[in-house]
Amino acid sequence: MGNTFCFFCGCIQQSNVGVVEKWGRFSRLAQPGFHFFNPLAGECLAGLLSTRICSLDVRVETKTKDNVFVQLLCSIQYRVVKENADDAFYELQNPQEQIQAYVFDVTRAIVPRMNLDELFEQKDHVAKAVLEELAKVMGDYGFSIEHILMVDIIPDPSVRKAMNEINAAQRMQLASVYKGEAEKVLQVKKAEAEAESKYLGGVGVARQRQAITDGLRENILNFSHKVEGASPKEVMDLIMITQYFDTIKDLGNSSKNTTVFIPHGPGHVRDIGDQIRNGLMEASSAQVNLD
Template sequence: MANTCFYLCGCVNQASIGVVEKWGRFAKLAEPGFHFFNPFAGECLAGVLSTRISSLEVRIETKTKDNVFVQLVCSIQYRVVKQNADDAFYELQNPREQIQSYVFDVVRAIVPRMTLDELFEQKGEVAKAVLEELEKVMGAYGYSIENILMVDIIPDTAVRKAMNEINAAQRLQLASVYKGEAEKILQVKKAEADAEAKYLGGVGVARQRQAITDGLRENILNFSHKVEGATAKEVMDLIMVTQYFDTIKDLGNSSRNTTVFIPHGPGHIRDISEQIRNGMMEASSSNI
């Protein structure tokens, strides 16, 4: 009578590793693929572990050095090492809780030594410290820590509100400084423009008076050459009288004027003549 053997078969999927036992003891690791197991020899597929990268999000609430309560959100990426899959299968009952406990321990030991501002600036250092501790501990259990990301740092609501108010106040203060500087520049430029305008206005008035003086001098000289016996004073008086009546005529023809009081008399004409003559003499003396 021939011996009859019974075999059981099993399949290990890709990105997985199988754990094979013989009579309840670990025998070997089964690579992805199809496998035969002899139940009469006590072989069986005890379990399958995934070798893909898994992600675990951990939320830790702790206190900083300046007594600010914060909540940190860490993302831990880990995987089973194929060569040590038996350790990962037999040593830890719940690897996720184990990882979470070590993250809590490391973070709550480092963060209280930092202020809130230092925590925001050095969150990479916190993640690095957690990574080093987890690699050292979890490596003995057949797990590899691929990366740790400090996803978020959430201060207490009252603290965030106070920080926003401080930031807003600083920005308003900076805006006030810039506004004051801008107003100062505008006032300086306005004063410079006003001074330049007054200077140019004075130059224009001086040139206007010089042109009037030159024109009167030319008219007096022409009239004196054409009319024999006429003195410069007589010509000046004649021009002044003519200009005086032309001015009165222009004032009367203007539609915008209603009533204009003008002192009139021979004495006033003589005063105007003397003023113009004195102006001509001063202009001539300034050109010398």
């Protein structure tokens, strides 16, 4: 239900204020409610003003300090002050155009002093400066500026594309750094694993040789005790010759050829033993000379 009026009376709804004139001159403000007008005395309702908050969207195109053209989308929320509704009714014919003009003036004075990055970071500072200027000016005309919101900052499309490419390049660089660090850790862990593997392999070989030495010693002692007249040296020669032939056998089994030709004869057995013994003696002698 809206405002209703007749020739002698009228009803003004909530969030509205009426301007009453007498003989064409401002007389008083009519607050929400029922009012009588005396047309015989020259009274009449000249008009109505809404005291609700209104919103005005303003798009401003300007240039930053680093010569980038941007569009600023501002949302201005304003209202008529009840006590000064007569000023709002009589002083300004088109308040929206007046507000828009001041927004253009303030933003085009502040934004050219900022770089594009600073504009994005300090858009609240721009909105505050516009609010202070508008509140000071529009207050004299009966309007109150409630809020100013910097809704959006839209650079030129080519600039936006360049900014996205810069961002993408920075992220690619960061990804490369992380990838390099990951590869570095992988190489270090691989080297540590290889060193540990070699160490354990060496321990295994040492234990294997120790076991072979212990087994040979035990075999020599057992053979010497069980066979009378056999010296440890003779037993050692016999074991070494046996191992030699076992090695030849394994070589023949593992190779593609099933036959291995070696010198054979009754005297060759002693020669093999002498060769093995001489080799061990030469190795021992070389070790002594090194020490």
